[in-house]
Amino acid sequence: MKMTFRWFGEGRDSVSLKQIKQIPGCTGLMGVLDQYAAGEEWPLEVIQDYVKHVHEAGLEAEVIESVNIHEDIKLGKPSRDRYIENYIKTIKSLAQCSVKVIVYNFMPVFDWLRTDLAHVIPEDGSNSLYFDEAELAGMTPIQIVENTAKSSNGFSLPGWEPERLAELQSVLEQYQSIDEQKLRENYKYFLDAIIPTCEEVGIVMACHPDDPAWPIFGLPRIAHSQADFDKIVKLHDSPSNTVCLCTGSLGSDPANDIPSIIRHFGKMNRIGCAHVRNIKFLGHHKFRESSHLSSDGSLDMYEIMKALYETCPDTYVRPDHGRMIWDEVGRPGYGLYDRALGIAYLNGLWEAIDKNAKA
Ligand SMILES: [Mn+2]
Numbered sequence: 001m002k003m004t005f006r007w008f009g010e011g012r013d014s015v016s017l018k019q020i021k022q023i024p025g026c027t028g029l030m031g032v033l034d035q036y037a038a039g040e041e042w043p044l045e046v047i048q049d050y051v052k053h054v055h056e057a058g059l060e061a062e063v064i065e066s067v068n069i070h071e072d073i074k075l076g077k078p079s080r081d082r083y084i085e086n087y088i089k090t091i092k093s094l095a096q097c098s099v100k101v102i103v104y105n106f107m108p109v110f111d112w113l114r115t116d117l118a119h120v121i122p123e124d125g126s127n128s129l130y131f132d133e134a135e136l137a138g139m140t141p142i143q144i145v146e147n148t149a150k151s152s153n154g155f156s157l158p159g160w161e162p163e164r165l166a167e168l169q170s171v172l173e174q175y176q177s178i179d180e181q182k183l184r185e186n187y188k189y190f191l192d193a194i195i196p197t198c199e200e201v202g203i204v205m206a207c208h209p210d211d212p213a214w215p216i217f218g219l220p221r222i223a224h225s226q227a228d229f230d231k232i233v234k235l236h237d238s239p240s241n242t243v244c245l246c247t248g249s250l251g252s253d254p255a256n257d258i259p260s261i262i263r264h265f266g267k268m269n270r271i272g273c274a275h276v277r278n279i280k281f282l283g284h285h286k287f288r289e290s291s292h293l294s295s296d297g298s299l300d301m302y303e304i305m306k307a308l309y310e311t312c313p314d315t316y317v318r319p320d321h322g323r324m325i326w327d328e329v330g331r332p333g334y335g336l337y338d339r340a341l342g343i344a345y346l347n348g349l350w351e352a353i354d355k356n357a358k359a
Pocket residue numbers: 208246249275320
C-alpha cells in the first residue's frame with residue numbers, strides 16, 4: 001500500500017506539504033490541478049513544475065485526481081472529439097512526469113452532492129459533510145449549487161467549479177435525452193479513444209463512483225454498484241481501465257458490501273487506487289461522514305483494509321474526507337487533523353493485518 005493525501009496546490013489548500021510530510025507513513029499525494037476547466041489540456045510545464053515542487057517536499061506525485069471530463073463527452077456531442085484529443089494530450093504529459101494513476105468520474109453534471117457541508121455531530125461537537133435526501137425535496141439543482149458554494153469557507157470545491165456550473169440549466173436540459181444506456185455508449189466511446197494511449201504510456205484510469213450511490217435529479221448515473229463497475233471495466237477491457245474504490249461513496253448505499261466489492265475487483269486487478277473513509281447511516285438515503293474509526297460509523301474499516309491487503313496490497317490509498325475538529329478552518333472535508341488521524345488509524349490496521357498474516 002502507498003499511503004497518500006489529497007492536496008489542492010499552493011495557495012489553494014489550507015494544508016501545507018510540510019504538514020503532509022510530517023504525517024507518519026504518508027509517502028505521497030493524490031494531487032489536483034483544478035485551475036483547468038474540464039476539456040482543457042494541462043500544459044506539460046505546469047505539470048512538471050507541480051511534480052518538482054512535490055518532490056522537493058519529499059513526497060511522491062504518482063496519482064492525479066480531477067482530470068475532469070467535459071460534459072460534451074458524456075453527452076456524446078460532435079465537439080467531444082476535440083475534448084478527447086486534449087484529454088489524450090494531458091494523459092501523455094502526466095505520464096511523462098511519472099504519474100501512474102488518473103482519478104476521474106463519468107457522472108453527469110454533479111460530481112458529488114451533500115445537503116450540509118458542516119453538519120454538527122451532536123456526540124462530540126465536531127462537524128462533517130451530511131446528506132439527507134428529504135431535504136432535497138422542494139430544492140432545485142440551482143438552489144443546491146448556490147447553497148453548496150455559500151458554505152465552502154471560500155474555497156472552490158472539487159467538482160463544483162463555478163465555470164463548470166455556469167450553464168447548469170442548459171446542461172440539465174440536454175441530459176433529458178440521455179438515458180443510462182446512451183451514457184454508457186458515450187463512456188465506451190471515450191474509453192476506446194483514450195485507453196490505448198494509457199496502455200502505451202503506462203497510465204491507469206480509475207473511475208470514481210457516484211456519490212451518493214444512487215441517481216439524483218433524474219440524471220442517469222451508472223457507477224454506484226458492483227454490477228455497474230462490472231459493466232464499466234468491460235466497456236474497454238484493459239488493465240488501464242480500473243475503479244477508484246471509494247468506500248464512502250459506494251458505502252452510502254447499505255446494499256453495497258464494500259469488503260466484498262474490493263475483493264471482487266482486487267482479484268481482477270482492477271482497483272487503480274482507493275479512497276478509504278467511514279460514514280454513518282442515519283436513515284433512508286440519510287448519512288453523515290464520521291471519523292475513520294469503525295465504531296464511529298457504519299463501515300467495517302478492518303475488513304476493508306484486510307480486503308485491500310489480500311487482493312491489491314500495492315494499491316494507492318488515501319484517507320477520504322475528514323470531520324472538522326479542533327476548531328480547524330479549511331475546505332469542507334479536507335482539513336488536516338481528522339484526515340491525519342485517519343492515516344494513523346488505517347496504517348495501524350495495516351500493520352496489524354500484515355503482522356498477523358506473517359505470524
Ligand atoms: Mn472518494
